[in-house]
Amino acid sequence: MAVVRLLVANLRKLVRRPASWVTLVLLLALLALIFVALIAAARTSPEPEAALGARLFVTFPGAYELVLTMILSIGGLLAVTYGAAIGGSEWGWGTLKAAVARGESRSRYTLLNYAAVAVFTWLGLLCAFVLGVVGAAAGAAFLGVGLAGMTDPDGLRELPELLGRAGLALAMNAAFGYAVATLARSQLAGIAVGVGLFFAEGIAGLFLPQVFQWFPFSASSAVTSPLSGAQVGGAGGGATVVTQLDPNTAVLAVTAWLVVALVVAAGFTERAEVGG
Amino acid sequence: MTSSSSGVALATQGLAKRYGSRVALDGLDLRVPEGVVYGFLGPNGAGKTTTMRILTGLIRPDAGQVELLGRPFGRRDRRRLFDVGALIESPAFYPFLSGRENLRALAATGAPVPATRVDELLELVNLRERAGDKVSGYSLGMKQRLGIAAALLSDPRLLLLDEPANGLDPAGIVGMRDTLRALAAAGKTVFVSSHILSEVQQLVDVVGIIARGRLVREGPVEDLLREAGSIRIRVAPDEVAGAAAALGPIAAGAAVTPGSGPEAGWLTVRIDPARGAEVNRTLAGAGIYASRLETGTTLEGLFLELTGSHPDVTDAAALGTDATAAPQATGWRS
Numbered sequence: 001m002a003v004v005r006l007l008v009a010n011l012r013k014l015v016r017r018p019a020s021w022v023t024l025v026l027l028l029a030l031l032a033l034i035f036v037a038l039i040a041a042a043r044t045s046p047e048p049e050a051a052l053g054a055r056l057f058v059t060f061p062g063a064y065e066l067v068l069t070m071i072l073s074i075g076g077l078l079a080v081t082y083g084a085a086i087g088g089s090e091w092g093w094g095t096l097k098a099a100v101a102r103g104e105s106r107s108r109y110t111l112l113n114y115a116a117v118a119v120f121t122w123l124g125l126l127c128a129f130v131l132g133v134v135g136a137a138a139g140a141a142f143l144g145v146g147l148a149g150m151t152d153p154d155g156l157r158e159l160p161e162l163l164g165r166a167g168l169a170l171a172m173n174a175a176f177g178y179a180v181a182t183l184a185r186s187q188l189a190g191i192a193v194g195v196g197l198f199f200a201e202g203i204a205g206l207f208l209p210q211v212f213q214w215f216p217f218s219a220s221s222a223v224t225s226p227l228s229g230a231q232v233g234g235a236g237g238g239a240t241v242v243t244q245l246d247p248n249t250a251v252l253a254v255t256a257w258l259v260v261a262l263v264v265a266a267g268f269t270e271r272a273e274v275g276g
Numbered sequence: 277m278t279s280s281s282s283g284v285a286l287a288t289q290g291l292a293k294r295y296g297s298r299v300a301l302d303g304l305d306l307r308v309p310e311g312v313v314y315g316f317l318g319p320n321g322a323g324k325t326t327t328m329r330i331l332t333g334l335i336r337p338d339a340g341q342v343e344l345l346g347r348p349f350g351r352r353d354r355r356r357l358f359d360v361g362a363l364i365e366s367p368a369f370y371p372f373l374s375g376r377e378n379l380r381a382l383a384a385t386g387a388p389v390p391a392t393r394v395d396e397l398l399e400l401v402n403l404r405e406r407a408g409d410k411v412s413g414y415s416l417g418m419k420q421r422l423g424i425a426a427a428l429l430s431d432p433r434l435l436l437l438d439e440p441a442n443g444l445d446p447a448g449i450v451g452m453r454d455t456l457r458a459l460a461a462a463g464k465t466v467f468v469s470s471h472i473l474s475e476v477q478q479l480v481d482v483v484g485i486i487a488r489g490r491l492v493r494e495g496p497v498e499d500l501l502r503e504a505g506s507i508r509i510r511v512a513p514d515e516v517a518g519a520a521a522a523l524g525p526i527a528a529g530a531a532v533t534p535g536s537g538p539e540a541g542w543l544t545v546r547i548d549p550a551r552g553a554e555v556n557r558t559l560a561g562a563g564i565y566a567s568r569l570e571t572g573t574t575l576e577g578l579f580l581e582l583t584g585s586h587p588d589v590t591d592a593a594a595l596g597t598d599a600t601a602a603p604q605a606t607g608w609r610s
Contacts, residue, residue, distance in 0.1 A: 094368030
């Protein structure tokens with residue numbers, strides 16, 4: 001009962017929190033922008049490859065997975081910042097102090113606060129997915145691509161699993177930001193460090209792909225990807241290796257990182273001295 | 277330590293806390309009886325807030341024991357705090373939520389709170405009209421009142437308030453004082469730390485004065501003031517010696533201190549301020565008539581004496597100002 005009470009209270013807080021809506025609007029706006037740019041490029045670009053790529057993006061049922069991949073790439077970073085903002089503000093505003101002084105369990109408070117973040121992350125994913133599908137359908141109409149694939153049974157059957165995987169990945173990203181901000185005891189520091197780690201991992205992965213494919217953000221981008229194995233290309237003195245975990249292995253890695261992030265956040269909060 | 281049957285709401289024994297090389301608490305022994313308003317006084321850095329944080333489980337002591345409402349309180353005893361309400365340092369709220377929403381969010385933590393309690397408390401602290409406004413628009417005093425309401429959410433038996441009058445206007449201070457006295461009258465224990473000594477003097481039943489991490493004096497406020505009481509008498513400068521001699525026997529060994537410089541003509545006798553008439557009669561019997569007689573001592577004077585604090589006074593010599601100007605107002609009553 002206490003768990004439900006606290007979770008409901010946290011959800012109510014996030015509904016009123018400007019950061020929730022700013023993050024969602026930003027995600028939707030960026031997604032919309034991508035579709036607009038895609039369609040415009042397809043219609044105006046003299047390159048046939050551009051038109052072909054755009055048509056692939058708006059051809060169902062494959063468009064479902066591509067929309068989710070786009071959401072994971074943009075939304076992944078936004079989830080990190082959102083988690084950091086929510087987690088860090090409890091320390092910065094002193095509201096964790098007030099709860100602890102009332103006898104609330106520190107770890108339960110931390111985990112249920114995160115749980116509300118995860119719920120909002122999933123809701124954001126659903127909103128973005130709906131917008132993405134609408135955008136893809138609109139794009140298909142603009143580019144003269146048929147929409148028969150939207151009701152493809154195999155495609156629809158895979159949707160819940162794809163959404164679940166994407167939700168898990170975004171939840172892990174949010175947990176990562178949440179944990180970093182908790183350790184930093186600051187939403188600003190958490191956002192900065194989280195974003196920094198996000199990009200640093202991406203850059204490091206170019207040089208050590210075999211290692212960094214296991215890291216949180218690389219793994220989260222692989223949970224829905226149909227690609228597997230390594231692709232080597234290039235001429236002359238350079239060779240580009242693109243390595244990505246297969247989706248099932250990526251799910252395991254993401255789950256592990258999610259657990260680690262929550263254990264770190266709850267464990268740190270349990271042992272830390274809570275100041276003013 | 278003690279059991280709940282002995283009527284002790286809060287007790288600490290040998291409480292110690294260090295931050296690096298700085299000693300915040302150095303063996304603090306507190307004993308707060310049930311049903312009183314206890315004033316916890318000390319200069320900046322004495323350890324008041326550190327004590328409050330330990331009592332609410334925010335930080336852990338390096339050594340010592342704590343008892344809340346007769347039962348030991350440690351790392352695994354967070355549920356003891358279900359009967360404790362606290363306002364530690366500045367009140368903490370979500371700026372984007374209203375006052376009412378903040379209280380509801382806080383009510384979801386710790387002990388269960390009846391649904392009607394939030395509005396009752398908003399009425400009590402006179403915030404009902406602004407309860408729907410975002411806390412980001414509240415003044416310091418409003419936030420402080422909301423913080424007091426938050427501390428009362430679970431109808432606690434023990435209330436820990438760190439500088440509750442901070443930011444309150446005079447009407448707010450009077451209202452807070454009345455509320456705290458009513459809570460004590462209802463059997464609750466109120467533990468208040470404050471720098472506003474004149475306010476504490478009017479509010480509290482028992483005082484504990486902390487300095488450099490240790491309790492230097494504790495007891496009923498009336499007893500402490502009586503022990504540290506003085507009477508000041510003004511006589512003609514050539515009658516000071518005679519007055520001191522006349523008052524010596526009734527002072528019974530206590531100091532009779534003649535003033536000097538700007539205080540020339542004043543005598544200070546360290547005795548119970550209630551004996552002012554006796555002092556006056558004694559002087560008249562010796563043929564000496566005082567032109568002024570002032571009684572009492574403030575908690576401030578006792579506090580400064582016990583803590584070794586000095587008023588924040590500019591060095592007049594360094595500024596080249598007149599050091600023989602009239603003495604500052606002391607708050608004494610004639």
